Amino acid sequence: MTNTAVRRGRPSRRHLPRGRPPTQALFRRLFALNGLVFTVGTLVLALSPATVSSPVLLTEVPVLIIGLALILAVNALLLRTSLAPLGALTTLMQRVDLLHRGDRLVDSGNGDLTNLIETFNAMLDRLEAERSASSAHALAVQEGERQRIARELHDEIGQSLTVVLLGLKRAVDRAPEELREELHAVQETVRSSLDEVGQVARRLRPDVLEDLGLHSALNALATEFSQVSGVPVTRKSDPDVPALSAEMELVIFRIVQESLTNVARHAHATKVELSLRAEDDTVVLRVADNGTGDVRHEGAGIRGMRERALLIGARLTISALPRGGTEVRLTVPMMAEGS
Known part of the structure; x- marks a missing residue:
């Protein structure tokens, strides 16, 4: 037979x-x-x-x-x-x-x-x-375009808004009392717009990842997510995680970023767990929530995560938790760095 x-x-x-x-x-x-x-x-x-x-x-x-x-x-x-x-x-x-x-x-x-x-x-x-x-080439082009847009946001729009803020400050100092309240409101609006531009630029180009490393970048990402969504993030980082290549760190950062974005958009969760630890010859990333996410349908975001995982030879699994919620698990073999 x-x-x-x-x-x-x-x-x-x-x-x-x-x-x-x-x-x-x-x-x-x-x-x-x-x-x-x-x-x-x-x-x-x-x-x-x-x-x-x-x-x-x-x-x-x-x-x-x-x-x-x-x-x-x-x-x-x-x-x-x-x-x-x-x-x-x-x-x-x-x-x-x-x-x-x-x-x-x-x-x-x-x-x-x-x-x-x-x-x-x-x-x-x-x-x-x-x-x-082809995925590696497309993602490299995408990262380059993100960095270019982030630089333009910071250097052009950010600087322009800063100049507007300085001009408004001088106008407030010279304006009559009855106009100062309105000018203060405009000033706060411009300052809020400047902060949003900065947040967008940081999401497009994670400078903290290059300057302070993966752990600090993930902590900053989780803190920003909690501030925007109001959902607390429990972080568990293993200090014994071995050093990773720049490509691995960027893939892990982007997958965490996309996972938290999906939680904010679709999960309706009240808490999120984020962990990064070393297991044998692998590094395991885990992002879990207690929401109502549906893992049966994979959109463009999840397929993009899978493409990034393949670039470093990692295995990405997305599964439903028994008590509700979704778990995103990325297993990165350390041998992938050499290959």
Whole structure:
């Protein structure tokens, strides 16, 4: 019997298999199976004591029906065994997603469709490699554009608003008493706009990540989230977390940022837990809330998180908690830095 299974896990890269075309191999296999079945049927009919009269007698009809049924049953069983990998291959083709890497078909049976399975697995390898390369390029361009916009917000709009604030201060000092209250209101509006511009710039370009490191950046992100949303964040950071590359730290920061954004938009949560700890040879990030998030539908934000996780060889899982809420878990293998 053909034993075809789906294997999950990161596969080794393989080249396109060479040899006979899959259709030719399958044709030869089916032709041989049918030839074997009919040859055996002919031998049994020739060597058995059963005879067929001309015309056929009614007593001989059951023998012919039984013989035909046996031939068809054996032929169906052999064909089903040979074509079984096609069903597993169709199922894999229907559910395959390049953001969930390592979904492969393993053929450990009689090898009827080995070339076809190996060709399909090699195609998935190429598609995943090309998807990773294009995602890395797109995300790098995105980060560059974010930094450019953040600089323009800080240098252009921020400076302009600062000049307006200074001008309003001088106007307030010189204005008559009946106008000062209105000028103070305008001054506070401009100051609030300047603060919002600063917050947007910091979200676009996390300077604290470069200046103070990942732990301080996550603390600043959680504090800002609590101030804006009113949802408290419980932080648990492991001081023994090993040093990470700049790319890893940026991916972790962006995933936490997107997770907290999803909590604020969709979860209706009253508390959030944020932890970063070392486990064996991995670093595990966990963002959990007690809200009503739906993990069955993945939007653009979650798919973007998965793309970022693939860039550093990390595994991202998003699951519903038993008591309600959603958990985002990112497992970063330390070997990914070298690769």
